[in-house]
Amino acid sequence: MKFRPVPRGKSGLLPTTARRVLLPLAVVFVVLVTAGWLSSRAEPRPDVYEQELGAWEDGHVAGGPLPDPDASPARLTDFFAGLSVAQQRRLAERYPLVVGNLDGAPVQLRYLANRYGLAEAVVAERARMNDERLSPTGQREAGRRMHRYESMLSEGRQILAFDPTGRGRAAEVMGDLESADRISVVVPGVDSGLLNFERTAGRYSAPVGMAQALYDEERAVADGESTAVIAWADYDAPPSIAMSAATAELATAGADRLVDAVGALPGDARVALFCHSYGSVVCGVAAAELPGRVSDIAVAGSPGMRASDVGDLGTTARVWAIRANDDWIEDVPHMEIGPIGFGQDPVTPDFGARLLSAGGAEGHSGYFTPGETSLTNLALVGTGEVNDVTCAPGVLSCAPLDPCASHAT
Numbered sequence: 361m362k363f364r365p366v367p368r369g370k371s372g373l374l375p376t377t378a379r380r381v382l383l384p385l386a387v388v389f390v391v392l393v394t395a396g397w398l399s400s401r402a403e404p405r406p407d408v409y410e411q412e413l414g415a416w417e418d419g420h421v422a423g424g425p426l427p428d429p430d431a432s433p434a435r436l437t438d439f440f441a442g443l444s445v446a447q448q449r450r451l452a453e454r455y456p457l458v459v460g461n462l463d464g465a466p467v468q469l470r471y472l473a474n475r476y477g478l479a480e481a482v483v484a485e486r487a488r489m490n491d492e493r494l495s496p497t498g499q500r501e502a503g504r505r506m507h508r509y510e511s512m513l514s515e516g517r518q519i520l521a522f523d524p525t526g527r528g529r530a531a532e533v534m535g536d537l538e539s540a541d542r543i544s545v546v547v548p549g550v551d552s553g554l555l556n557f558e559r560t561a562g563r564y565s566a567p568v569g570m571a572q573a574l575y576d577e578e579r580a581v582a583d584g585e586s587t588a589v590i591a592w593a594d595y596d597a598p599p600s601i602a603m604s605a606a607t608a609e610l611a612t613a614g615a616d617r618l619v620d621a622v623g624a625l626p627g628d629a630r631v632a633l634f635c636h637s638y639g640s641v642v643c644g645v646a647a648a649e650l651p652g653r654v655s656d657i658a659v660a661g662s663p664g665m666r667a668s669d670v671g672d673l674g675t676t677a678r679v680w681a682i683r684a685n686d687d688w689i690e691d692v693p694h695m696e697i698g699p700i701g702f703g704q705d706p707v708t709p710d711f712g713a714r715l716l717s718a719g720g721a722e723g724h725s726g727y728f729t730p731g732e733t734s735l736t737n738l739a740l741v742g743t744g745e746v747n748d749v750t751c752a753p754g755v756l757s758c759a760p761l762d763p764c765a766s767h768a769t
Contacts, residue, residue, distance in 0.1 A: 407525045408484070409457045416458045421447055429458060433624035436464030452476060461521050463624035467537050474519040481524050482509045501555075508554055521594045521621075528554030529595060531621070532568060534575035535588035543629045544578065544589045544742040546571045546728075547618065549637030549661075552597040565725035567591040573728045574634065577739035585743060588629075594621060597638060607699040608641055608666055615646035623651050632656040632742045633677075636727065637689065640665055641702050648674030656680065656741050658716070660727040660734070661689045664702025670712035680741055681706040681713035682734055682752070684721040707752075714759065715752035716741075 419426045427439045440448060448466070452459045452473035459465055460473035488494060488502035505524070512519055512530070521531035537543065548567045558568035571591035578587040595614030622631055631654045635643035643657055644665025657673075658680035659665065667673045683690065696703040706713050719733025727734045737749045751758035 408480075409461075409523055409525050412455050412457045416455050419455070421451060426451075429462060431464075433464030433620065436462055437466075437624075440465055440469065456480065457523060460519070461523060463620045467520070467533075467626055470520055471518050474522040475513060477522050477524075478509045478513050478519065481522075482506055482513070485509065504555055508557065511558065520590065523594075524554065526553075526596070527599075528557075529593060530554055530557050530567075530591075531594040532557075532571065532591045533588060534571055534591075536586065537588045537590070538626045539586060540588035540627070540629050541585035542578070542582075542587045542743055543625060543631045544571075544574055544587065545592050545618075545622065545631060545633050546574060546589065547633060547635040547639035547642055548591075548593055548597065549639045550598050550600040552593040552595075552639075557591070557593055562725065564728045564730070567593040570634075570636070570728040573730050573735060574739060574742065576730070577735050578742050581736065581739050581745060581748075582743045583745060587743060589742070592618070592621065595642060606701070608645060608702065609699060611638065611641040611645050611666070614642040615649070618642055618646045619649045622654060625653075628653065630655045630744065632658065634738055634742070635659045635662070637661045637663065637724065640706070644673060644702075647677070650675065650677070652676065655744070656746075658682065658738055658741050659706050659713070660718075660738070661687050661724050662702075662706045663689055663692050664694050664696070664704060665706055666696060666703050667711075668704050669710060678741075678746070679706075679713045680716055680758075681711070682716040682718050682727065682737065683707045684718040684723060684726060684734070686722065687718075687724045689724055715755045716758060717750040717752050719750070 413429060416426055416429065422443065427436060443451075448469050449472065452469055453476055456473045456477035460470050460477050462470070485502045485506035489499050489506065491499065491502075494502065512522070512532075518533040519530065520533050521529060523529045546567060548570065552567055556566055559566040563569035564573050568591045571589045575587065575589040578589065595617050596610055597614070598610050625631065633643050633654060633656070635657065637660075640659035640662035641664065643659065644667050647657060647665070654675070654677045656678045657675065660682045661684070662681060665673065670679045673679065693701070694703065694705040695701040704711050707715060716737045717733050718727065721727050721729065721732045721734040726732065727738070729735060733750055740746060740749045746759045749759050
């Protein structure tokens with residue numbers, strides 16, 4: 361197990377806050393391991409996505425086998441380029457969850473495949489709503505899922521990824537991803553499953569609302585450039601009340617998926633990542649492996665990025681940090697011991713991020729609220745208009761003076 365040094369006082373002892381937090385965390389971790397909660401369990405029945413993957417492995421098209429779903433995006437792009445439109449559509453209809461989640465498949469084909477997948481999921485959940493073998497709670501959850509899928513099927517929505525397995529994963533595109541001059545990717549935090557992919561109450565604290573608000577603001581501040589924004593909840597985010605929310609295990613798996621997703625984006629547009637809460641841990645772990653087209657990484661309400669400073673991230677992208685005055689994340693101990701904790705606070709001067717003003721943003725989830733300085737600042741980063749951002753109070757400068765300079769931090 362790898363340990364990172366934790367700051368100590370003059371006596372050599374851990375600070376009081378760290379001691380107070382580390383002991384209960386260590387006890388909980390030992391109890392969970394002893395009880396078997398963190399050990400592997402028996403393999404569950406294959407879900408519908410796994411069943412499709414199995415069928416895909418045995419499938420053929422144009423007289424040849426189908427490619428490995430884990431092949432590189434470039435390999436998958438070449439594969440689909442060799443098929444006719446009719447052949448592509450048949451694959452999307454026959455294997456919607458596979459094609460809809462393949463990084464490297466044509467964007468429009470993924471939208472189509474995910475519509476097929478969502479339509480099938482609606483039928484499945486409608487049946488579960490009336491399944492007497494389920495508890496009333498299970499039937500109600502099936503109803504919630506069915507309504508969520510119906511909403512995602514609304515005319516004009518562009519679903520880039522959809523997997524109903526477990527709590528579910530999804531990604532949605534606002535704008536024209538293939539022709540955009542700038543692409544922004546919103547990476548949300550805990551509780552980012554399908555049921556929380558969008559909300560009516562608290563709209564701008566959910567992935568879809570955050571991305572839509574950012575897209576609208578980018579169009580308002582963009583200087584003649586076209587933009588696209590992705591609500592990227594395509595990783596297994598931890599529940600808010602779970603041991604996994606205090607460790608980087610799920611962030612590490614999510615980082616691998618994020619690197620693949622960004623690497624498969626079409627065109628050569630500059631990409632900016634906007635990482636909220638636990639999503640900033642995902643972005644921090646992914647930073648060193650992200651393609652060079654990523655020009656900016658902005659974290660909002662971050663518990664840490666699994667790094668001691670910007671240099672430790674291993675990226676040439678500009679790194680921005682923003683935190684509201686009343687965001688409770690400020691009180692989370694910033695430490696990293698093995699799998700527990702997320703490291704240095706990104707808004708401290710020693711971390712080295714460019715500090716943006718949050719204006720009047722409220723709490724932990726108010727950064728993407730329309731009309732707030734925080735949203736305008738994030739939109740300016742996303743569109744490359746970084747000389748117009750408002751720095752955090754007390755910060756003399758947070759933007760490069762030369763707009764033609766390298767995007768390195």
